[in-house]
Amino acid sequence: MRVVRFLVGMALAPVCCAVTGAVLELAWHLHPAPDALPGAGALAAATGFVLWLLLYFTAPRPVRTYILAHELTHALWAAVMGANVVGFNVGRNGGSVTLSRSNVLITLAPYFFPLYTVLLILLYYTLSLFFAVERYSLLWLGLVGFSWGFHFTFTVAALLQRQTDIHHYGRLFSYTLIYGLNVLGIGIWLVMVSPATLEQLIELLAGYHARLAAGLGDAAAGWRAIME
Helix, strand or coil, X not given: CHHHHHHHHHHHHHHHHHHHHHHHHHHHCCCCCCCCCCCHHHHHHHHHHHHHHHHHHHCCCCHHHHHHHHHHHHHHHHHHCCCCXXXXXXXXXXXXXXXXXXXXXXXXXXXXXXXXHHHHHHHHHHHCCCCCHHHHHHHHHHHHHHHHXXXXXXXXXXXXXXXXXXXXXXXXXXXXXXXXXXXHHHHHHHHHCCCCCHHHHHHHHHHHHHHHHHHHHHHHHHHHHHHC
16 A cells, blocks of 8 residues: 555646646636736735744744644544544643544644634634625635644644654655645635635636646657657
């Protein structure tokens, strides 16, 4: 299985490039308001992200808040996939969750599922039942960037340490899966708090993957020509 996961990781690498291109294009063409300049939505999200980075490097870090999110994410994905949460513990220096069973998504979920960003989006849709929250798309995009920045910084910090989760499934497979799902997630979070649509995201993903397939086909044809 380690060999299979390594090969899957290699196959996922170019897919990650295609997903990145699609999400960047979606972000650049966000128009939170009719008179907004191109890139205004992306700038709002980036501003929130940079603001979090400033806090992360200058203020005391809320490590326990991250540990809580990390363990809750394990438990949430386990519950969704039919596993039982047997034990749950969160402390100042670490936490743990005991499950009746696990799989790759449950194990790696905290590295690609930004719990606080998801809670923020749930708040957005709850408030939308009573207020015209879409008028403040730039603010919400900034909050998405801020909350995802929290997820990003602590995820990177965690991955820089030895993680048994990563070593169990192999680094290449784990890192490409985590990266790809994180970037795809950014596209989904942006769609959910802006006028961009899921159809636009799917169309961009299909286009970039079609270009990827064409490029790989041309490369294979060129390689065969060289070998002949």
